[in-house]
Amino acid sequence: MTLTDMVITKTIDARGMACPGPLMTLIGAIRAGAVGDTFAVHSSDAGSKTDIPAWTAKAKHELVEVRPQDGYSTFIVRKAH
Amino acid sequence: MKAKIVVLGGGVGGTLAANTLVDRLGDAASVTVVDPTGMHAYQPGYLYVALGQANGRWLGRDERTLLHKRVDLVIETADRIDPVARTVRFASGGSIDYDYLVLATGSRTVPEQIPGFVGAGQEFYTLAGALRLREELRRFKGGRVLVGVTGIPYKCPPAPVEFVLMLEDQLRGRGLRSRSEVTLLSPLNRAFTVEAASKLVQPIFERRGIKLSTFFNVEAVDPAKGTVSSIEGEEAAYDLLVLVPPHRGQALIDASGLGDQGGWVPTDRNTLQHKTHDRIFVIGDATDLPISKSGSVAHFQAPIVASRIAALVKGQVPQQTYDGRVMCFLETGGRRATTLRFDYAHPPVPPRPAVLWHAAKWMFNRMYWHTVPQGRVP
Numbered sequence: 001m002t003l004t005d006m007v008i009t010k011t012i013d014a015r016g017m018a019c020p021g022p023l024m025t026l027i028g029a030i031r032a033g034a035v036g037d038t039f040a041v042h043s044s045d046a047g048s049k050t051d052i053p054a055w056t057a058k059a060k061h062e063l064v065e066v067r068p069q070d071g072y073s074t075f076i077v078r079k080a081h
Numbered sequence: 082m083k084a085k086i087v088v089l090g091g092g093v094g095g096t097l098a099a100n101t102l103v104d105r106l107g108d109a110a111s112v113t114v115v116d117p118t119g120m121h122a123y124q125p126g127y128l129y130v131a132l133g134q135a136n137g138r139w140l141g142r143d144e145r146t147l148l149h150k151r152v153d154l155v156i157e158t159a160d161r162i163d164p165v166a167r168t169v170r171f172a173s174g175g176s177i178d179y180d181y182l183v184l185a186t187g188s189r190t191v192p193e194q195i196p197g198f199v200g201a202g203q204e205f206y207t208l209a210g211a212l213r214l215r216e217e218l219r220r221f222k223g224g225r226v227l228v229g230v231t232g233i234p235y236k237c238p239p240a241p242v243e244f245v246l247m248l249e250d251q252l253r254g255r256g257l258r259s260r261s262e263v264t265l266l267s268p269l270n271r272a273f274t275v276e277a278a279s280k281l282v283q284p285i286f287e288r289r290g291i292k293l294s295t296f297f298n299v300e301a302v303d304p305a306k307g308t309v310s311s312i313e314g315e316e317a318a319y320d321l322l323v324l325v326p327p328h329r330g331q332a333l334i335d336a337s338g339l340g341d342q343g344g345w346v347p348t349d350r351n352t353l354q355h356k357t358h359d360r361i362f363v364i365g366d367a368t369d370l371p372i373s374k375s376g377s378v379a380h381f382q383a384p385i386v387a388s389r390i391a392a393l394v395k396g397q398v399p400q401q402t403y404d405g406r407v408m409c410f411l412e413t414g415g416r417r418a419t420t421l422r423f424d425y426a427h428p429p430v431p432p433r434p435a436v437l438w439h440a441a442k443w444m445f446n447r448m449y450w451h452t453v454p455q456g457r458v459p
Contacts, residue, residue: 012371013350013371014371015425016405016424016425016426017371017372017405017425021269021274021275021371022371023269023274024233024234024238024268024269024274024371025233025234025371027233027268027298027312028232028233028234028343030312031232031233031298031312032342032343033342045428047276051269051270054270054296055269055270055296055313058296058313059296059298059312059313059314060313060314
């Protein structure tokens with residue numbers, strides 16, 4: 001499945017947002033979402049490349065894809081439980 | 082005919098927007114602020130009340146005294162917005178029509194969403210909560226203190242870090258430090274969302290023996306066991322528990338179908354217009370923008386919204402846009418503080434904590450009533 005044909009429940013455009021930041025916003029969306037929901041996070045923050053996979057692994061959700069874009073990355077995360 | 086502009090909410094954003102609109106439009110518009118209480122609260126003060134460093138008296142003012150005399154103030158609870166008919170209905174049965182609507186309705190805390198929180202956990206996000214916590218701290222004789230975050234977004238992202246640092250200071254001063262363990266349950270893998278600020282704060286934590294538990298997003302409290310659990314599957318024990326409660330947008334937003342799941346209003350990040358209804362503008366906490374929910378954001382957005390509405394009323398093309406500007410102080414204890422200033426394009430580069438910034442924050446707290454609502458601070 002690719003970014004274009006995946007059903008995204010919510011897209012979070014966190015580019016250029018230092019505070020509360022892409023990961024915090026993703027955590028908020030996952031809390032509020034339902035099991036199986038898929039979130040796309042656009043982040044230009046270099047820290048997201050380590051933070052988002054690390055949290056997703058610890059919280060046992062699924063990191064579906066990390067897609068490099070022009071000047072930012074898109075992280076696709078599915079709420080697993 | 083005069084344009085009818087209605088501003089919902091008499092906090093920093095609503096008050097400043099209303100005053101700026103009157104300044105810009107004069108007789109060309111009627112400007113009405115609708116607020117459920119008519120009292121304006123200075124919420125950054127709650128932290129100091131909780132820690133016994135300020136009393137609650139200076140934190141509230143009559144909204145009327147802060148508004149330009151040409152702004153009408155209506156003390157009513159708005160319970161439904163009809164964006165097609167362009168009407169706001171009041172719980173009392175009345176209503177008001179608008180040509181342009183400004184939503185400056187802020188956020189509310191919903192501690193009841195966290196099982197076990199109410200009654201077991203303390204908070205400093207309301208004046209009542211801050212006063213209760215102050216009493217609890219007075220009675221505190223040492224033990225395990227946990228400070229954590231229960232939901233995102235929440236107001237004033239630095240507040241839990243500030244609270245931990247200032248509390249540790251207080252316990253030391255009261256001779257209770259050696260009998261206490263102070264832990265920040267951080268939602269992230271560092272102390273604070275902004276990495277540069279974390280690099281400043283974490284060495285202070287280490288020097289002062291403050292524990293940092295990372296990736297701990299509080300899910301539930303078990304008062305019988307005296308523990309909190311996280312959505313990441315961990316547990317921690319407490320004697321004193323201080324949590325940032327979950328936040329939501331106002332019930333009015335939900336009832337009007339204008340928000341998302343969290344009650345936040347979908348807002349264009351530059352024009353601050355509602356994404357579907359272009360006669361509705363949104364300021365401050367009420368937006369769904371993933372930026373700080375803080376007074377400074379409302380303060381910076383209000384003049385932009387006022388300028389855009391004024392242009393539309395005059396038949397001009399709005400020019401000003403919001404660039405994501407945020408400014409926060411971050412108290413680091415020991416009468417020192419740093420500042421975080423940033424926008425969409427520029428991440429923050431906080432200066433070393435200094436007495437100067439602590440003094441600046443105190444000055445700001447004192448000057449607020451005479452400067453910010455009137456638009457005297459750019």
